Amino acid sequence: MAKKEKSAKKVKPLWVVISFIVLIGVLLLPTPKDLPQMAHVTLAILAFAVVMWVTEAVSYTVSAVFIIVLMILLLGFSPVGDLAKALGNPMSQGKPITGDALLGTSNALKFAFGGFASSAVALVAAALFLAAAMQATNLHKRLALLVLSIVGNKTSRVVLGAILVSIILAFFVPSATARAGAVVPILMGMIAAFGVAKNSRLATLLIIIAVQAVSIWNIGIKTAAAQNLVAVNFINSSLGHEVSWGEWFLYAAPWAVIMSIALYFIMLFVIKPEYKEIPGGSDLIKGQLRDMGPITAREWRLIVLSVLLLLGWSTEKVLHPIDSASITLVAIAIMLMPKIGVIKWEDVEKNIPWGTIVVFGIGISLGTVLLKTGAAQWLSDKTFGLMGLESMPIVATIALISLFNILIHLGFASATSLASALIPVFISLASTLQLGDNAVGFVLIQQFIISFGFLLPVSSPQNMLAYGTNTFTVKDFLKTGVPITILGYLLILLLSATYWKWIGLI
Numbered sequence: 001m002a003k004k005e006k007s008a009k010k011v012k013p014l015w016v017v018i019s020f021i022v023l024i025g026v027l028l029l030p031t032p033k034d035l036p037q038m039a040h041v042t043l044a045i046l047a048f049a050v051v052m053w054v055t056e057a058v059s060y061t062v063s064a065v066f067i068i069v070l071m072i073l074l075l076g077f078s079p080v081g082d083l084a085k086a087l088g089n090p091m092s093q094g095k096p097i098t099g100d101a102l103l104g105t106s107n108a109l110k111f112a113f114g115g116f117a118s119s120a121v122a123l124v125a126a127a128l129f130l131a132a133a134m135q136a137t138n139l140h141k142r143l144a145l146l147v148l149s150i151v152g153n154k155t156s157r158v159v160l161g162a163i164l165v166s167i168i169l170a171f172f173v174p175s176a177t178a179r180a181g182a183v184v185p186i187l188m189g190m191i192a193a194f195g196v197a198k199n200s201r202l203a204t205l206l207i208i209i210a211v212q213a214v215s216i217w218n219i220g221i222k223t224a225a226a227q228n229l230v231a232v233n234f235i236n237s238s239l240g241h242e243v244s245w246g247e248w249f250l251y252a253a254p255w256a257v258i259m260s261i262a263l264y265f266i267m268l269f270v271i272k273p274e275y276k277e278i279p280g281g282s283d284l285i286k287g288q289l290r291d292m293g294p295i296t297a298r299e300w301r302l303i304v305l306s307v308l309l310l311l312g313w314s315t316e317k318v319l320h321p322i323d324s325a326s327i328t329l330v331a332i333a334i335m336l337m338p339k340i341g342v343i344k345w346e347d348v349e350k351n352i353p354w355g356t357i358v359v360f361g362i363g364i365s366l367g368t369v370l371l372k373t374g375a376a377q378w379l380s381d382k383t384f385g386l387m388g389l390e391s392m393p394i395v396a397t398i399a400l401i402s403l404f405n406i407l408i409h410l411g412f413a414s415a416t417s418l419a420s421a422l423i424p425v426f427i428s429l430a431s432t433l434q435l436g437d438n439a440v441g442f443v444l445i446q447q448f449i450i451s452f453g454f455l456l457p458v459s460s461p462q463n464m465l466a467y468g469t470n471t472f473t474v475k476d477f478l479k480t481g482v483p484i485t486i487l488g489y490l491l492i493l494l495l496s497a498t499y500w501k502w503i504g505l506i
Contacts, residue, residue, distance in 0.1 A: 015057035023048035023070070032378075038078040038103070039375035042366075045070050046375070046421065049366060053417040060414060061355030064362040071112040071365065076105035115364030120233035123325035124226050124360050127174035129332045130309070132351035133343045134173050137299050138292065139306075140182040143168060145289045148186060153281045155202065155273045159209055162187060163260055166213035167220075172306045174223045176214050180462035183210045186285070188469055193284045194275075202273040203471040208480055209267045211466040213260060216488075218415075218451045220256025222248035223313060223324065226360055230419040231447035233364055238371055238427045241440045245313035245324050251441075251505055252448060255491055262487055270480050302342045305331055356416075363420030376424035377431065384429055394438055394506055395496045398445055401426070402492055405449040406485065413458045419450050441506035445492060452488060455481040 026044035031037050045067060052063040080103050115121060134140040144165045151161035162183060169179045187206045196202055218225035222232065222245050236242045295303075312320070312327040335342045370376040389397050405422065412418040426446045430439035453459035457467035457477050467477070500506050 012055060012057045015051065015055040019048050019051040019055075019057055022051050027074075035378050036081050036374055038075060038081065039373040039378060041074045041078050042369050042373050042375040043379065045074060046366065046370060046379075049417075050421060053414060053421075054411040056413060059355065060359045060417065064355075064359045067362050067366060068112045071369065072105050072108045074108075075111060075369070076103055076108035078103055111369050112365055113361070114368055115366075116361040118233050118237075118361070118364050119323065119325040120229040120364065121357065121361045123223070123229055123328055125357050126325065126328035126332045127223060127226070128352045128356065129335065129343075129348060130306075130328070131173055131175035131178040132348050133302055133335055135178060135181075135351045136343050136347040137296070137302055139299050139302055140169055140173050140178065141186070142289070142292055142295070142299070143172075144182050144186055145285055145292070148190075149282060149285045149289055151282075153277050155205075155276055155278060156268065158190070158278060158281060159205065159268065160264060162206060162210045163213045163264060166210060167217055167260060170214070170217035170221050170224045171310055174225075176218050176225055176460065176462045177465060179214050180211050180465050183214075184466055184469060186288070188471075189288065190278060190281050190284060191471070194278050194281065196275070198469065198471050200274060201271050202275055202278075203469075204476050205267055205271040205273050207466050207469055207471045208271070208477060209263065211460075211462045212263055212267070212454060212480065212484060214462050215451065215453050215460060216256050216259045216263065218453075219448045220249070220253045221245075222252075223328075225415065225451060226356065227415040227419040227451060228447065230360070230363060230367070230416060231423050231443065231450070234367055234371070234423045234427055235440055235443055237368070238424075239430075239440050239443070242323065243440070243444065244316040246316060246318060248444075249314065250503065251444065251500065254499060255448065255488075255495055258491060259484075259488055263484065266483050266487070267480060270483065271476070298342055301340065302335075305334060305342065359414075360416060363416060367420045367424040370424040371427065377428040380425045380428035380432060383425070384432075389429075389433055394435070394442070395493060397433065398442065398496050398506075399493055401429070401446060402449045402489060405446055406452060406489065409450065409452060409459060410455065413460070413464075415450055415453060415460060419447065422450065423447065437504075438506045441500060444505070445496065445500070448492065449489075452485060454484045454488065 023044050026047045027041065031040045048070065049063065049067050052058065052066065053060070057063070058066075080101055147165045147168060148158065148161045151157040151164075165183050166179060169182060173179050173182070184207060187210060191198070191200075191203045191206065194202075218228070222228050222243070228248070232243050309327065309331045312322070312331075313324055316322065316324055316327070334340070336345065370379075384401070387400060389400070392400075408422070409418060423443060423446070426443050427439070430442050435442050453463065455478060457463045457474060463477070466472075496506060
């Protein structure tokens with residue numbers, strides 16, 4: 001029997017204390033000769049953040065506030081040394097800071113909040129607005145019901161319908177949790193109406209497959225998950241390449257399509273349902289669809305706007321030069337307009353997890369400082385330096401680093417935090433290996449791996465949402481997650497050796 005998900009995350013005082021002990025311990029270590037002091041301080045803050053994130057000692061939003069304060073104080077009282085140029089020649093009283101002069105808290109403040117100036121934060125915020133509009137109008141629920149009403153009563157077809165719903169919603173709902181929140185309650189309604197136990201194999205099958213499909217399409221579509229935008233931001237700022245929506249889709253969608261097909265067969269093989277048919281399942285769904293009434297004028301406006309937004313995203317760099325963030329912000333402005341809009345500010349306030357924006361911005365700030373101070377480069381050299389990657393073919397390098405990435409993910413419940421910590425390191429590794437034109441592809445592939453989250457319920461928020469239904473155990477999830485992860489990893493390697501080489505990604 002699955003344990004009930006706690007309604008509220010409690011503070012873990014012991015891990016808070018351990019986090020600060022780790023911070024102080026790293027700060028007290030002698031600074032290596034090849035590591036600037038400011039980079040040493042940044043690594044200490046990263047170590048603190050990783051312990052906080054992995055243990056969930058406090059909520060992610062609260063941990064972000066701690067990280068801001070540490071960046072301001074510890075960086076502010078660090079000497080700039082020879083990093084002035086890399087840091088953008090910070091100024092103090094109108095004069096550039098050089099040599100042993102301290103950075104100062106006012107300048108450190110700019111670095112701590114620098115992530116919020118990123119276009120990626122604007123896109124995440126705008127995407128959350130769009131997800132809020134879907135929730136306020138229940139359009140995502142209508143789309144899910146519509147697809148499930150078509151597939152019929154056979155269990156295998158309902159399974160297929162759950163996958164199709166996750167795919168369709170991924171294009172229009174840029175929040176994995178919101179997508180899972182639309183599909184899971186509908187499937188739970190079908191299970192309840194059929195009168196089977198929550199811990200039946202049928203219930204386990206339907207709920208797990210829904211969230212695994214959501215995770216697969218987090219990889220397939222750039223705007224489907226916030227962690228993708230972390231990677232895109234770092235790739236743009238450090239490697240000088242802005243990955244458009246269409247480029248991402250060209251690279252990742254084939255992987256997601258193949259994995260979706262494999263998911264269907266893996267799930268039906270690993271978890272064989274007791275029933276081949278759900279009598280009345282289709283009628284139940286159609287009844288719920290009828291209860292929603294006809295599509296409202298507000299929903300029609302949101303449908304039109306969503307389709308236009310999707311067209312705008314997919315034709316970026318092809319038919320127009322407007323980036324994804326700007327396109328989305330225009331759509332949000334229209335969405336909030338009186339009379340012709342879709343949502344009111346009151347709906348936005350209720351449905352947007354504002355803490356996500358805070359965590360996202362601070363994650364980018366920390367990652368940027370890791371890159372600028374050389375801390376990411378040093379960490380990359382020390383972590384991967386003994387592996388002899390320089391002499392390996394690119395596919396072998398991807399194989400080793402991807403395996404490392406999958407194992408590291410076991411400790412993280414937030415892919416956004418994991419991306420903030422690892423993408424700067426992978427960018428530095430690409431520089432060390434002198435990958436040149438392959439650097440963007442190498443980092444992008446590692447971002448795909450960061451979004452895996454197939455192994456444990458704690459690997460992502462959507463998994464935890466599903467786990468809270470008490471329809472499966474950790475063992476059930478792991479039993480399905482292992483073959484999905486192995487196949488996903490092998491498919492990454494196969495595409496690295498073939499398709500991604502053919503189209504010039506690596």
